[in-house]
Amino acid sequence: MRKFFSLLVALVLTAMCVDAKAPLKPIKSGEKWLDNTGVHVNAHGGGVLFHKGTYYWFGENKSDHTSAALVGVMCYSSKNLTDWTQEGVALKVENDPKSDIVRGCTIERPKVIYNKKTKKFVMWFHLELKGRGYAAARAAVAVADKPEGPYKFLGSGRVNPGVVPMNMDAAAKAEMEALNPDDYKDWWTPKWYKAIEKGLFVKRDLQGGQMSRDMTLYVDDNGKAYHIYSSEDNLTLHIAELSDDYLSHNGRYVRFAPAGHNEAPAIFKRNGKYWMICSGCTGWDPNEARMFSADNIYGPWTKHPSPCVGPNAKLTFGGQSTYILPVQGKKDAFIFMADIWRPRHPSDARYIWLPIDFKADGTPVVEWRDSWTLDYFDKKK
Numbered sequence: 001m002r003k004f005f006s007l008l009v010a011l012v013l014t015a016m017c018v019d020a021k022a023p024l025k026p027i028k029s030g031e032k033w034l035d036n037t038g039v040h041v042n043a044h045g046g047g048v049l050f051h052k053g054t055y056y057w058f059g060e061n062k063s064d065h066t067s068a069a070l071v072g073v074m075c076y077s078s079k080n081l082t083d084w085t086q087e088g089v090a091l092k093v094e095n096d097p098k099s100d101i102v103r104g105c106t107i108e109r110p111k112v113i114y115n116k117k118t119k120k121f122v123m124w125f126h127l128e129l130k131g132r133g134y135a136a137a138r139a140a141v142a143v144a145d146k147p148e149g150p151y152k153f154l155g156s157g158r159v160n161p162g163v164v165p166m167n168m169d170a171a172a173k174a175e176m177e178a179l180n181p182d183d184y185k186d187w188w189t190p191k192w193y194k195a196i197e198k199g200l201f202v203k204r205d206l207q208g209g210q211m212s213r214d215m216t217l218y219v220d221d222n223g224k225a226y227h228i229y230s231s232e233d234n235l236t237l238h239i240a241e242l243s244d245d246y247l248s249h250n251g252r253y254v255r256f257a258p259a260g261h262n263e264a265p266a267i268f269k270r271n272g273k274y275w276m277i278c279s280g281c282t283g284w285d286p287n288e289a290r291m292f293s294a295d296n297i298y299g300p301w302t303k304h305p306s307p308c309v310g311p312n313a314k315l316t317f318g319g320q321s322t323y324i325l326p327v328q329g330k331k332d333a334f335i336f337m338a339d340i341w342r343p344r345h346p347s348d349a350r351y352i353w354l355p356i357d358f359k360a361d362g363t364p365v366v367e368w369r370d371s372w373t374l375d376y377f378d379k380k381k
């Protein structure tokens with residue numbers, strides 16, 4: 001028995017050594033990425049959670065002919081960020097026509113965070129009700145005991161009803177309250193933009209809660225979690241703090257880049273500075289990335305040029321930001337994740353994963369690479 005055990009240990013150790021010496025697999029943005037079953041990874045608009053030595057990639061399951069949710073939110077797991085095991089459907093759409101997440105609704109940009117206090121995995125996503133286009137603009141939340149799920153759907157709604165943003169002082173609030181919607185029936189005029197900046201749509205949505213579409217989540221070093229989402233008809237981003245259990249909003253939120261038309265927010269922190277990379281609003285078509293930085297998550301945020309460099313950088317290499325993934329165990333190692341949408345064949349949408357470099361002053365740079373390996377971060381030092 002002892003002999004057998006030693007043999008087993010030797011075999012495992014040999015396997016580990018062989019594995020450690022195996023060449024790293026290249027990351028090739030824009031190509032098909034096959035999971036352990038040989039099928040292209042179906043986790044679009046996604047984000048990645050690292051938990052107890054494993055990365056979990058969550059994203060929208062897209063079908064071949066529609067962007068409506070026919071399946072739900074997918075989960076894949078990996079130890080090395082290049083070999084992905086399909087863990088199945090983490091959050092399933094429901095059959096009950098009365099359910100907010102009935103099959104045929106729209107589920108976009110799911111993100112999962114872990115709550116150390118409750119030991120629960122919390123998923124937030126952008127939800128549009130079936131048959132209502134993009135009018136509902138709701139945030140939705142689900143919870144699970146295990147990273148891969150199953151997630152239990154808890155509910156959906158607009159955000160922080162009745163609450164004025166923290167970065168609107170008494171004078172700004174009075175100015176917002178004085179706005180008369182009848183004076184701004186013509187959209188896209190300079191006068192209308194000014195009114196949007198002053199909170200025309202915050203006022204419009206105050207009672208029912210603020211709109212929430214493209215979104216991400218961020219857990220800060222102190223454990224506080226934030227929901228960052230395109231609000232006010234995609235004109236203004238909001239950064240809203242979550243409750244201690246991460247299952248609701250606690251009423252603290254700010255508006256960010258009012259009337260700036262930013263979507264697809266992705267955020268990371270390096271040397272105490274927050275960096276946000278977003279896109280403009282052009283539906284499924286790519287546009288030029290935008291970048292902002294701040295010393296405090298609630299701002300003020302400073303605008304920077306797009307971080308993208310290389311062929312097709314003006315169109316974010318044909319993609320749209322979705323998440324910035326900190327690579328574990330490596331200093332200053334962040335991966336910019338984006339989606340190359342294929343609206344005519346949604347399941348064939350592709351992924352862009354590129355390493356983030358930093359200029360001497362700390363400004364992030366995302367350079368196109370046809371192929372790269374994770375030891376890029378070690379070689380940089």
Ligand code: DGJ
Nearest residue numbers: 045108214263264283284
């Ligand atoms: C752009 C958003 O970023 C996507 O998530 C999706 O909502 C499309 N617009 C729909 O046109």
